[in-house]
Amino acid sequence: MRRFNSEAIDREDLILAFRKGDPVRLAKAKGHCMLCKGSPVNDAGLCEGCFANLTDEEWNEARHWIEGRIA
């Protein structure tokens, strides 16, 4: 099973989600992590646990949200 539930996105789609933006905004609006649906979420739409496990490539996309350049 690749997903925790049907609302969560696949890990392999995370970079795309950061680029598209809609999944991030939805996660923040609902207060549920994009990957695991945990809460609370940060400005990148992820919970603390998932955020701590980002790869360098994922972080490169996530930081635009964290640094407030996209909202």
Ligand SMILES: [Zn+2]
């Ligand atoms: Zn999470």
